[in-house]
Amino acid sequence: MTKKLVTQAIMQCNEQGNKAFVPYIMAGDGGLQTLKKTILFLQEAGATAIEVGIPFSDPVADGDVIQQAGERALAEGITLRKIMKELASFREEVKIPLVIMTYLNPVLSYGLQSIAADCEASGVYGLIVPDLPLEESGLLKEALKNSDVALIQLVSLTSPAERIEAIAKAAEGFIYAVTVNGITGVRSSFTEGLEGHLERLKAASSVPVLAGFGISTPEHVRTLGGLADGVIVGSAIVTALHEGDYEKVRTLINASKNQLTNS
Numbered sequence: 001m002t003k004k005l006v007t008q009a010i011m012q013c014n015e016q017g018n019k020a021f022v023p024y025i026m027a028g029d030g031g032l033q034t035l036k037k038t039i040l041f042l043q044e045a046g047a048t049a050i051e052v053g054i055p056f057s058d059p060v061a062d063g064d065v066i067q068q069a070g071e072r073a074l075a076e077g078i079t080l081r082k083i084m085k086e087l088a089s090f091r092e093e094v095k096i097p098l099v100i101m102t103y104l105n106p107v108l109s110y111g112l113q114s115i116a117a118d119c120e121a122s123g124v125y126g127l128i129v130p131d132l133p134l135e136e137s138g139l140l141k142e143a144l145k146n147s148d149v150a151l152i153q154l155v156s157l158t159s160p161a162e163r164i165e166a167i168a169k170a171a172e173g174f175i176y177a178v179t180v181n182g183i184t185g186v187r188s189s190f191t192e193g194l195e196g197h198l199e200r201l202k203a204a205s206s207v208p209v210l211a212g213f214g215i216s217t218p219e220h221v222r223t224l225g226g227l228a229d230g231v232i233v234g235s236a237i238v239t240a241l242h243e244g245d246y247e248k249v250r251t252l253i254n255a256s257k258n259q260l261t262n263s
């Protein structure tokens with residue numbers, strides 16, 4: 001099977017001696033017109049891919065920071081359809097893959113028929129749908145089948161070994177290894193078993209493994225990055241962008257560079 005574009009982007013980054021860095025943003029936080037500027041800034045700052053969050057009224061896995069960003073975006077009247085259209089408008093300028101993170105409901109109301117083609121036209125090469133378990137992902141997988149769009153699976157710290165095996169086998173794009181129990185948001189420490197957990201995941205998976213949840217400092221990026229193929233940073237990025245602290249964003253991204261030797 002040929003590798004999906006998002007897999008290739010991460011592997012290429014690793015081959016150059018860097019860990020992947022995937023910032024999460026809430027699309028429409030600050031208005032739809034800021035989306036292009038934010039994406040082009042993150043690309044220029046060295047992001048490997050970008051996880052674009054779609055605001056949703058019932059975001060069960062989101063902590064405070066992401067929820068509030070979602071509320072700001074919803075107040076702007078942002079929908080998945082508007083975001084896809086906006087992304088398509090500057091698609092030519094985006095050289096790194098975008099990944100959409102949304103709940104099942106917006107995907108279903110968007111409609112499965114045109115989703116694969118529309119994603120590709122918008123530079124979107126992955127979908128993360130946290131409330132769609134592997135067992136129920138058949139229809140969406142079918143809709144994406146002949147496209148370059150990966151359906152990315154999450155693995156939790158409490159996933160039993162058989163489930164990890166099943167997910168690793170079906171994995172496309174990358175595996176999103178959730179590094180804490182609970183919802184998104186900044187944490188000060190990580191559980192002791194994390195290293196072994198990530199090692200097992202990497203061993204079982206043929207696609208890269210990215211660690212996400214609770215990563216908020218350059219030190220976290222280096223430590224967690226060292227245990228995986230890269231990191232996903234949400235709340236810390238959303239806060240920094242909201243406050244206009246672009247230096248903070250750069251410092252976080254830079255911590256993922258030149259990392260392979262000291263892991």
Ligand SMILES: O=P(O)(O)OC[C@@H](O)[C@@H](O)c1c[nH]c2ccccc12
Nearest residue numbers: 024061130184185213214233234235
């Ligand atoms: O905010 P954190 O703790 O850095 O975690 C990343 C996370 O925000 C982002 O990937 C995300 C936002 N909403 C989600 C819902 C489920 C899984 C993942 C997410």
